[in-house]
Amino acid sequence: MTAGQRAYEAKRAAKAGVSLEKWLDSKEREKRDEARARDKAAKQAEPKKPGFFSRLIAKAEKPL
Numbered sequence: 375m376t377a378g379q380r381a382y383e384a385k386r387a388a389k390a391g392v393s394l395e396k397w398l399d400s401k402e403r404e405k406r407d408e409a410r411a412r413d414k415a416a417k418q419a420e421p422k423k424p425g426f427f428s429r430l431i432a433k434a435e436k437p438l
Contacts, residue, residue: 375383380394387397424432 383397383401384394387394390397392400
């Protein structure tokens with residue numbers, strides 16, 4: 375983090391009434407939580423592969 379970025383974040387932390395370290399920790403935690411939520415949403419969006427019995431039944435229902 376550059377000196378300018380650090381000064382900017384220090385001002386934001388002072389405005390929020392917390393120390394710079396706590397402010398940076400909370401920002402990091404928020405970033406991690408957003409990434410987890412994004413990963414979870416992406417995982418839920420993936421179609422699930424049919425299970426063994428579903429494939430077996432589908433094969434049995436196919437006409438000869």
